[in-house]
Amino acid sequence: MFEATKFNIILNGKTNIKPILGNLYDGITSHNFDVITANPPFIPVPDGYEFPIAGGGGVDGLKVINDILEGIPLFLNEGGTAIICGEAIGNNKTPFLVSSINKYLPSNFKVNLFLHHQIDICKLASNMVKICNNITNIDSKFKYYETWNEFYKGLNCTHYYVFSLIAIKTNIPHTVIDIINENESQLELNYIPVCSLKYTSSVEQVIKIEFENGRYTLIDNSLYKLLELIDGVHNIYWVIDKFLSMNMLYDKDNLYNAQIEVLNMIKMLKDKGFIQIIK
Ligand SMILES: C[S@@+](CC[C@H](N)C(=O)[O-])C[C@H]1O[C@@H](n2cnc3c(N)ncnc32)[C@H](O)[C@@H]1O
Known part of the structure; x- marks a missing residue:
């Protein structure tokens, strides 16, 4: 992935980009960023199950996202913006990610959470079966719908969301996270x-x-x-x-x-x- 980043920089003719390879904020010394952006791994995977690093986000899918959120107040300048794009489990109203945002981003952050797409959790279970059937060296139990369905039931989630999180560091308190659920603005034919x-x-x-x-x-x-x-x-x-x-x-x-x-x-x-x- 690091080689791909370097290749992309050359491909786009950029000379003012310095790529750094590390575990999230490790190795980053500056605390003055105007923009922090991430597309972290977010797929919830059962404990002890090896999933490709690009996708596996720990049991609740929030493992890497939480670590990114935790560092944002420290590394972002006032007036700076953090943008995270990903997917997350939740109930029929919101993704569980909202609790993480409340936990890690202090009230001086103006947060907009866009929910672009929402699917029933059983659709995610069948997607996971398709993905796992294409991965070699995988425990065969993950090739079955029931395994994923039971796993999600244990997490008390009913829905899966595609989200973009935009958080701006300000100098005034904000009491609520603005959740923009684009699924609710879908037009029904009887309207x-x-x-x-x-x-x-x-x-x-x-x-x-x-x-x-x-x-x-x-x-x-x-x-x-x-x-x-x-x-x-x-x-x-x-x-x-x-x-x-x-x-x-x-x-x-x-x-x-x-x-x-x-x-x-x-x-x-x-x-x-x-x-x-x-x-
Ligand atoms: C969902 S993929 C992002 C793919 C990227 N948007 C692209 O188009 O290539 C997640 C990426 O996060 C990287 N990653 C996972 N854990 C990480 C960590 N702890 N620190 C830095 N990068 C990490 C993975 O290697 C993977 O490239």
């Missing part, structure tokens, strides 16, 4: 989208739309047709269905993909604040 168009005008193929909140934007004909269908009465499923039946261009052999495409258009309109969603 009702609402749009309040005030005014439209068009110049050639481009349409200018203005909303009741004063915002305006330029959109193409297809997006405009979609916005027109958002009447605050019908749900997302209806809007998608109606839009596709009006739109002759979509690939009828791949209806699912076409539906996802329209759902993404609705999501984009929501993210830009052009429509609201009633659950």
Whole structure:
């Protein structure tokens, strides 16, 4: 891995990077970092079980992550940012990692924890079976779903998360960790989208739309047709269905993909604040 790092530096033509090989903060003398970033090993593995160093994160998956968190207050400058990307077990609301953050990062850290993806723990168990079936010299019991399922049951976890943690060292206290669960912002087909168009005008193929909140934007004909269908009465499923039946261009052999495409258009309109969603 160290050789790969050196190779990457040369490949990218960088001359101002000094790679250091060590166990986390060992061998690092400066305590003045503006950025600390890590993609540590995070896979929970049963005690006494040899797992490749790149992936195994101890029994709860937090072994290396905890050591990184512990060093952040010491090594990061005020105003500096720590970014950790990884995966972690938890319950249906949050990863257990939240307790580690509370334990190791003092209140002068402004913490945002993004939960990008959330899967049921049995999906992780079947993924582990697939991974272990590709590793030679492994205890054969780890090739079975039941082994992993029992192991996770013992850890009281029900879900597995893909996360990014962004922690900024400030000089004021912060009382809460902001948890941004991107899974909760997923659109359900029975939600009702609402749009309040005030005014439209068009110049050639481009349409200018203005909303009741004063915002305006330029959109193409297809997006405009979609916005027109958002009447605050019908749900997302209806809007998608109606839009596709009006739109002759979509690939009828791949209806699912076409539906996802329209759902993404609705999501984009929501993210830009052009429509609201009633659950
Ligand atoms: C999930 S992988 C990161 C892979 C990396 N993002 C990449 O694209 O190559 C975790 C990495 O952490 C390294 N690692 C594990 N334990 C470590 C430790 N105690 N100190 C330093 N590095 C460690 C592993 O060698 C592995 O390269």
